[in-house]
Amino acid sequence: MEDRTSLNRQLAQMLKGGVIMDVTTPEQARIAEAAGACAVMALERIPADIRAAGGVSRMSDPKMIKGIQEAVSIPVMAKCRIGHFAEAQILEAIEIDYIDESEVLSPADDIYHIDKRKFRVPFVCGAKDLGEALRRINEGATMIRTKGEPGTGDIIQAVRHMRMMQSEIRRLVSMAEDELYEAAKQLRVPYELVQFVHQNGKLPVVNFAAGGVATPADAALMMQLGAEGVFVGSGIFKSGNPEKRAQAIVKAVTNYDNPALLAELSEDLGEAMVGINEQEIELLMAERGK
Amino acid sequence: MSSPTHKGAEGNLLVAILALQGAFAEHESILRILGVETVLIRNLDDWNRFISSLSDGKKGGAIIPGGESTAMMRIMRDEDLFGPIRSAILGGLPTFGTCAGLIMLDRKHLDVMDIAARRNAYGRQLGSFNAEEEFLGIGRVPMTFIRAPYIEDAGPEVEILAKVDGKVVAARQGNLLVTAFHPELTDDSRIHELFLSIVAGQGS
Numbered sequence: 001m002e003d004r005t006s007l008n009r010q011l012a013q014m015l016k017g018g019v020i021m022d023v024t025t026p027e028q029a030r031i032a033e034a035a036g037a038c039a040v041m042a043l044e045r046i047p048a049d050i051r052a053a054g055g056v057s058r059m060s061d062p063k064m065i066k067g068i069q070e071a072v073s074i075p076v077m078a079k080c081r082i083g084h085f086a087e088a089q090i091l092e093a094i095e096i097d098y099i100d101e102s103e104v105l106s107p108a109d110d111i112y113h114i115d116k117r118k119f120r121v122p123f124v125c126g127a128k129d130l131g132e133a134l135r136r137i138n139e140g141a142t143m144i145r146t147k148g149e150p151g152t153g154d155i156i157q158a159v160r161h162m163r164m165m166q167s168e169i170r171r172l173v174s175m176a177e178d179e180l181y182e183a184a185k186q187l188r189v190p191y192e193l194v195q196f197v198h199q200n201g202k203l204p205v206v207n208f209a210a211g212g213v214a215t216p217a218d219a220a221l222m223m224q225l226g227a228e229g230v231f232v233g234s235g236i237f238k239s240g241n242p243e244k245r246a247q248a249i250v251k252a253v254t255n256y257d258n259p260a261l262l263a264e265l266s267e268d269l270g271e272a273m274v275g276i277n278e279q280e281i282e283l284l285m286a287e288r289g290k
Numbered sequence: 291m292s293s294p295t296h297k298g299a300e301g302n303l304l305v306a307i308l309a310l311q312g313a314f315a316e317h318e319s320i321l322r323i324l325g326v327e328t329v330l331i332r333n334l335d336d337w338n339r340f341i342s343s344l345s346d347g348k349k350g351g352a353i354i355p356g357g358e359s360t361a362m363m364r365i366m367r368d369e370d371l372f373g374p375i376r377s378a379i380l381g382g383l384p385t386f387g388t389c390a391g392l393i394m395l396d397r398k399h400l401d402v403m404d405i406a407a408r409r410n411a412y413g414r415q416l417g418s419f420n421a422e423e424e425f426l427g428i429g430r431v432p433m434t435f436i437r438a439p440y441i442e443d444a445g446p447e448v449e450i451l452a453k454v455d456g457k458v459v460a461a462r463q464g465n466l467l468v469t470a471f472h473p474e475l476t477d478d479s480r481i482h483e484l485f486l487s488i489v490a491g492q493g494s
Binding site for chain 2: 002003006007008010011013014015016017018033034035036037038039069073074075076092095096097098120121122247250251253254255258261
């Protein structure tokens with residue numbers, strides 16, 4: 001009997017301590033791979049441009065994704081809309097390595113997420129708090145990331161989500177066994193998942209930071225807050241020197257607790273993406289899908 | 291977990307685990323269960339401290355974990371770890387590579403083992419699988435392959451330890467041990483114990 005859930009969780013374990021970069025062309029994918037990315041996210045427009053363009057944002061053209069799959073040997077991920085299981089089926093058909101059921105695209109279903117257990121390919125999903133993370137895991141997600149606020153270059157939401165998740169995990173750990181039933185009810189998740197967190201002090205799957213990471217210091221901050229790796233979207237290819245910034249963020253994730261090295265890495269990176277402050281945004285993508 | 295086969299020696303062993311990217315924590319926790327001291331290597335300072343602590347009589351070994359070999363190679367070169375690690379291995383440091391670690395020890399990367407690895411030999415994630423096969427000297431072991439390589443060519447000094455569907459997935463050359471699969475993802479510690487016996491046996 002094939003155990004896809006374990007194999008898919010284990011692929012996420014191999015990505016730990018790494019940086020997953022958004023790329024829109026084979027050329028960018030090669031730059032990301034050479035810079036030390038542990039995977040790339042293939043998409044037609046990076047979140048900052050999706051935000052700027054507005055309108056309905058959908059799964060990328062499979063031909064464009066295949067071009068990126070041919071360009072690199074590292075895992076290739078792609079996004080589908082929340083609840084859009086047909087897009088997910090298409091991504092599975094082209095043998096994508098990981099599907100991101102993502103709030104960055106326009107949601108296709110305002111009630112149901114994809115039943116991810118029906119698929120053989122793995123899914124990563126965003127979460128703002130522990131309940132959301134465990135609900136996605138219960139639906140079959142084998143990797144979790146914070147939702148951050150994509151395309152802004154503002155780290156505040158990723159920090160908020162990661163802190164929230166870690167503090168709720170600590171709360172579960174400290175609970176008495178008989179309090180876990182009520183916790184499961186409040187979180188709207190099965191008791192077994194709550195029990196796992198209580199016993200292990202972490203999610204049953206790998207947990208990355210995503211949304212607003214633009215500098216080596218941002219990456220180090222998220223790692224120190226408990227992220228096991230980072231997604232960098234607009235932060236790299238919207239900056240002055242993508243190649244150098246990409247390499248610096250990769251090394252910052254490895255040596256996230258070494259300020260002297262981080263200082264070196266942060267030098268001369270050129271212009272960071274301009275970014276938008278949280279208060280200036282009209283559309284909060286993190287509020288999509290709960 | 292089965293019990294260690296080299297009882298009494300653990301206190302004298304120190305295993306460096308390359309922690310640039312990937313599943314290094316999984317190796318760390320298996321070695322902890324086996325009672326072996328470990329040190330994570332993230333930069334050149336870590337490596338130099340590890341090498342100098344071997345001078346006071348400890349027997350050292352190194353593990354290169356699963357992860358992405360391109361990412362680990364890039365960081366290894368940028369952090370000036372490539373040369374020191376390569377020369378330590380050529381100098382006899384017992385080293386265990388799993389998956390990406392196998393690739394990194396081959397002719398095209400660190401070039402310390404006489405093997406050619408084929409990357410992503412089973413295709414993309416949909417090709418990842420579990421198996422259980424015979425491992426020379428150990429018996430049947432569970433094997434987890436995640437976007438795994440296999441060994442497509444091996445020199446005369448390389449001893450083949452396991453095959454799956456006719457492809458070489460584990461091998462040894464002197465103090466070097468490699469597996470295309472991930473023993474650190476299962477709760478069977480016998481392959482780690484084999485590696486520790488190589489570490490304990492060096493110089494004797």
